[in-house]
Amino acid sequence: MDGLPPGYRPNFGVCLINSDNxxxxxxxxxxxxxxxMPQWCQGAIEDGEEPKLAAIKKLREETGVVSAEIIAExxxxxxxxxxPTVKAKVNRLWGGEWHGQAQKWFLMRLTKDNDSEINLANGEADTEFAEWKWASPEEVIEQAVDYKRPQYEEVMKTFEPYLNGSSISAKCKSTKW
Structure with missing residues (x-):
């Protein structure tokens, strides 16, 4: 994988947006x-697999979304x-001595004008998420864990031309019935 910094575990993330950005x-x-935002660490990119195809596949497996297209990266x-506490835990879990993670980020837009496909417990993969919501880019950054916040700021800055006008946030959705 070209440009991958040494000592960082490679994976990817998806910034999925709706028609309201x-x-x-x-x-x-x-x-x-x-x-x-959805990001995948273990088994995310198989040998020889294109990161874009892996992103589409994992988004479907983890969220149920099939009607989305990549519009930027x-x-x-x-x-x-x-x-330090996270590093010790993940290095035991994954093996190796990782400083952190290196991620390729993709911006994907829903191609259907509703969120009916989103299903966090769709049975294609172990459920990782309890609930979901639509948020403004500012909220995404504010609500991220501290150590991921600078990366999220960079993702939002890069995708800013596609996100203009996204100041409305929606209510939380849950998989708990």
């Missing part, structure tokens, strides 16, 4: 209240460092 964020099951790898 709001950003999809979800709250992880294991970290309640920590909202994030961050041209380089963006990195963040793990805080």
């Amino acid at each position: 709001q950003v999809f964020v979800a709250s992880r099951l294991n970290v309640p209240g920590a909202w994030q 961050v041209p380089n790898w963006l990195t963040y460092d793990f805080p």
Whole structure:
């Protein structure tokens, strides 16, 4: 993978937007209240697989969304460092000595004008998220965990031309019935 910085685990993230240019964020099951854009760490990109195709596949598996298209990507790898407690945990889990993660980010837009496809418990993958919502880019940055916030700022800055006018946020959606 060209340009991948050494010592960072490679994976990718998706900034999914709706027709109002709001950003999809979800709250992880294991970290309640920590909202994030979809990003995949383990098994995200298989050997020889194009990152764009992996992003489309994982978005479908994790959220149920099939009606979306890639409209932009961050041209380089963006990195963040793990805080010491997270670093110790993930290095035990993943093996190796990772400083943090390097991610390729894709901007995807829903091609259907509703969110009826979104299903966090669709059975294609282990459920990682408890609930989801549409948020403004500012809210995405504000609600991110501290160590990911600079990366999210860079993602929003890169995709800003596509996100103008996205100041309305919607109510939270949950998979809890």
